[in-house]
Amino acid sequence: MSSPATSNDREKVVSKLPGWLRQNLKIRAAQHGIEIQTAVEQGISDWCGLASATATVDTAGADSFSTFLPPGQWEAFRQVVADRRVSLIQGLAQSIQLWLDTNPAPDVERPEVTRRIIVCNQKGGVGKTAITAGLGEALAEEPNALHAVQIAKALAKALRASDTSSEDEQASDPLEIESLPGLGLRVLLVDFDPQCHLTNQLGASPLPMNGDSLTNHMAGDPKGDLRDLVVSIDDEHFNGRLHLLPACNDAFLLDVRLSAVRAREAALERALEPLEADYDVILVDCPPSLGLSMDAASYYGRRRDGERPGQSGALIVVQAEDSSADAYDLLTSQIDDLRDDLKIEVDYLGIVVNLYDSRRGYIATSSLQGWVDIKDPRVVGLIGDRKEQKEAVRMKQPLLSYAPKSQQAIGMRALAREIA
Template identity: 80%
Template sequence: MSMPATSNDRAKVVSKLPGWLRQNLKVRTAQLGIEIQTAVEQGITAWLDLASTTTSVDTAGAESFSTFLPQGQWEEFRRIAEDRRVSLTQGLAQSVQLWLDTHPAPDVQRPEITRRVVVCNQKGGVGKTAITAGVGEALAEDPNRLFPVRVAKALATALRASESPDNVPDAAYDPLDVEKLPGHGLRVLLVDFDPQSHLTNQLGAAPLAMNGDSLTNHMAGDPKGDLRDLIVPVDEENFGGRLHLLPSCHDAFLLDVRLSAVRAREAALERALLPLEADYDVIIVDCPPSLGLSMDAAAYYGRRREGEGPGQSGALIVVQAEDSSADAYDLLTNQMEDLRSDLALDIDYLGIVVNLYDSRRGYIATSSLQGWVDIKDPKVVGLISDLKEQKEAVRMKQPLLSYAPSSQQAVAMRALAREIS
């Protein structure tokens, strides 16, 4: 144990702490937004105030641990530890455990109204499915574990860097701009609303049988059972039963035809999914590349409801840094504006995600990205690089955040989830 350096009015203390206890301390301080040195100081203060020694802590395998404490606190701690006949390692472990016991993990913040995120763009191939899955996975991660997240300032830096044609392929990622944060711990339902079933297949599930029940049947007013019975869990080991999928069925190719005979057809998706909302904090809909009646129903489902704040639900638009995405964007936003006007709806844009970005494609990519940035409203909320891990996860039929949890794309997906939370 030593105090070899000072930081302002604090002295650096080098001691030992068991790895499991150090990890619990890291997680809890991150959950509460408190610096580790502040937590240790508070724990030691509380331990010094005890009338007697608290319960012994298993310190087997304790390893070096350093922190900064107020001047004089460590000397007092050493004196009291000697009086109580405990080692400094044991006393520090008791202090940290005391702090953990008196500072429980906060409850997961659940929305009063289930949030609805509609991931859309009528252009195919932009990666809507990957964004749907990645955001849902990020929102469902364990609140009692730490995960690498790209901090908000890194996105702004990457977007500024995009103005230069000489920027490197991974300009959207800098390990120095990554921090470890707790998962959101939300209950998430992913809805595969695309008859091509990409989301269903990517997550290792099977499309629903054509002669059985489906979301299409429920929207058309011809259900064959409870929609809950069609839902399947996604990687329960990594997401703790918080992430679920409503698989697609190829009968969705006929959805627009069937909706044409339904009254108030724009509300058909909401009528089908409303009974499920009590079970989930967030429902994310992977929309088909279409501007038909199904897209009207999806946009209506994502509208702002009474009592819901702006930006809680709405449309997340996925694009690429190339010209055809811009054309598709104009068509989509025109449809949204028509719905807003015709039905007097508040449909919020949650932002634009520029997906599959690679500045090595030169001026087309960098100038197109700048064009998206210049829109301002909706703003760019995510920049996802075109890297191999997403493709590998799809091939393996695994969630990206399970398959490559520390990859650049996973780090960016977590940042995106926080941007729209």
């Protein structure tokens, strides 16, 4: 049946479709960046142009499905269906399956050079570990499924919010979201902090002090292959794309051991470079330190020959309060000094304002405005202070598998796309 509607000079049509086929259509249309109605229109047109019907599609459990088509296409389609002696539902299912078959899922776009992102701030307690984990999870999510993402204009709207807006208005303002396919990248999370927070939060075990570790490899005293230390995180949700290099408490001694190493600023790169071919992105959760380990991390995130600006670099995590600003100045001074001393380029990928809650009043809102006013680096993420992250940590599960529809998860996906 059809009924008149005004949607770009199209008419609304209503039929039935099995749920699995409707979901496949929704995902594939999003992967190709087109509207569902455009995909259905193309499928019907191609199916009608065939000499005969295609293979029968299982339509058991079909329920209501509606879309908008060009005027006259539905009636012409009904005539072809009748001529081929198949049901209307079967004809529509074959048309959509034909479109899916001729428009396969696009390949995941992989960087030519493994991206290296150091997540840092000299101040502890700002949530670097949570951002490292959440960003890595968002980069590794399933590309053949749809996930809720905070759209860019919603982030921009939040960042434009003035400190004069009422707390109730900000608290009740709903997120504007859309459903997008996962990015499907191969991601390695490196726990570079001797406190082992990232390791513990993701349910892995810190490496034993008497065994091998990243510290040993950086100090030139490896006890095996670094690959043997890598563990996979939640294969059920990330299908083997998300890995972790756990930390060891021996990293407390890293600066002392690096002091005796030649070209110590390149020690992290020498250790991790053999792993790079296995990953699209390597995220390093840096310690709250301004020592030699931070120099090594900054050097690792430098722009390499042939690499585009903004592919690798430093992602700085802050909170909307004054002490974060002091720590930010210390960190950027150290990175800038390293750039000048070694004549290298270390790109700032942006600032993530974490654990934000406008209900905390003027300190929070005015501090947020201060971060926005910096402009370079710009604010690329605004992550709210919500209970789901704390619960995920308690449960030792990735946030995006524990609470995939939470506001924090939605914000992490937005962050991943801002720096992708």
